[in-house]
Amino acid sequence: MAYYWFKAFHLIGIVVWFAGLFYLVRLFVYHAEASQMPEPAQTILKEQYQLMEKRLYNIITTPGMVVTVAMAAGLIYTEPEVLKASWLHIKLAFVALLLIYHHWCGRIIKKLAQDECHWSGQQFRVFNEAPTVLLVAIVLLAIFKNDLPLDATTGLIGTLVVAFAIAIQLYARKRRKDREKQAQQDLMVS
Ligand code: HEM
Known part of the structure; x- marks a missing residue:
């Protein structure tokens, strides 16, 4: 127990x-x-x-x-x-x-x-x-x-997980860059 x-x-x-x-x-x-x-x-x-x-x-x-x-x-x-x-x-x-x-x-x-x-x-x-x-x-x-298990299926699942993590990072980076660009534009307008 x-x-x-x-x-x-x-x-x-x-x-x-x-x-x-x-x-x-x-x-x-x-x-x-x-x-x-x-x-x-x-x-x-x-x-x-x-x-x-x-x-x-x-x-x-x-x-x-x-x-x-x-x-x-x-x-x-x-x-x-x-x-x-x-x-x-x-x-x-x-x-x-x-x-x-x-x-x-x-x-x-x-x-x-x-x-x-x-x-x-x-x-x-x-x-x-x-x-x-x-x-x-x-x-x-x-x-x-x-x-x-270290076979092809596990390798595929691992690759998909890594690809998903990279996609999230890239998306977050793009959103950050868009926000910075928008802030710069706002600054130029004001
Ligand atoms: C000093 C470090 C650690 C030691 C010595 C240790 C040792 C153990 C032992 C002896 C078991 C029981 C295994 C069994 O009953 O079959 C266990 C279970 C488990 N440990 Fe650890 N562990 C450590 C750290 C960690 C860490 C950092 C994680 C997660 C990141 C982790 C995840 C797990 C999980 C998920 C189980 C449950 C497995 C099961 O019951 O099927 N352990 N650990």
Whole structure:
């Protein structure tokens, strides 16, 4: 029974952790784009984003990560046999990358607060795709385990998912460019 409890809270932790990571990097995008605003809007927005990023990281994202890892430790403690499974070893390699990403986000928060991070909004948008890739890889491994199908159908589904993600990015980029063009035209008219 303990195993199910650990697994349930492992999954809850994952949802919280990823919600935090996705929203956090969205805030980085807005924070970076606030640099193009005139004063005093720029200072006000940057201070607000800084506060939101810190709270989100400390109150949601990091506790989500801690719960995920603590519950995973519980799962392994109650079922140590699972440690022999090769799918878990590969999964742990991806989880290690995710932990590096999490730590990197913490450093970015500090750099943004000191105005020392010069990434553009577009760069943060690309950075925001990394946890999606890790999420897909880790969940597929956790579900299929050693039977992860690597045939043509899976390749096709993977390609479609990637193509869909690229299409969303391109559409968002086009909308952003249209908005910037419109704002410039409005400025010229007034
Ligand atoms: C320290 C890191 C982690 C360890 C040691 C770990 C370990 C485990 C273990 C032992 C199970 C039980 C497998 C079973 O009952 O068959 C499990 C389940 C699961 N894990 Fe993790 N996990 C970790 C992180 C993650 C992360 C970051 C994600 C998602 C991104 C994730 C997604 C899942 C899912 C979806 C399941 C349910 C699989 C199922 O019941 O079929 N895990 N994990």
